[in-house]
Amino acid sequence: MQPPDIDAAAAAVASHPGAFGLLGSLVGLRWAPGTGWPTKVANVASGTVLAGVLAPAVAERLHLSPSQISVTGLVIGLFGISIADAVTQAIRTFDLAGFLTRRFGGGQ
Secondary structure, eight states, X not given: OOOOOHHHHHHHHHTSHHHHHHHHHHHHTTTOOOSSHHHHHHHHHHHHHHHHHHHHHHHHHHXXXXXXXXXXXXXXXXXXXXXXXXXXXXXXXXXXXXXXXXXXXXXO
């Protein structure tokens, strides 16, 4: 039995959009919202996941080359942490009861 090709496996991981998303997220920490380390770690994880999921979808839709996919992952990771933080803040501050009252009239 032949041992697995470690170089091929490492190249596959290193060239994955999620890896570039991780790099983008780490760079984005410089401007990222959030005060504590737990928030920053969550933002990096969010940027990485967004890049890993969205970059291949964007690449398929736009017919991008492998190098363009990597750049797409980097950019999504870079800005994904800010987007994830904005969505989280919007969810935290959303007044569901007030929305439902305004939407459905509140018994008028």
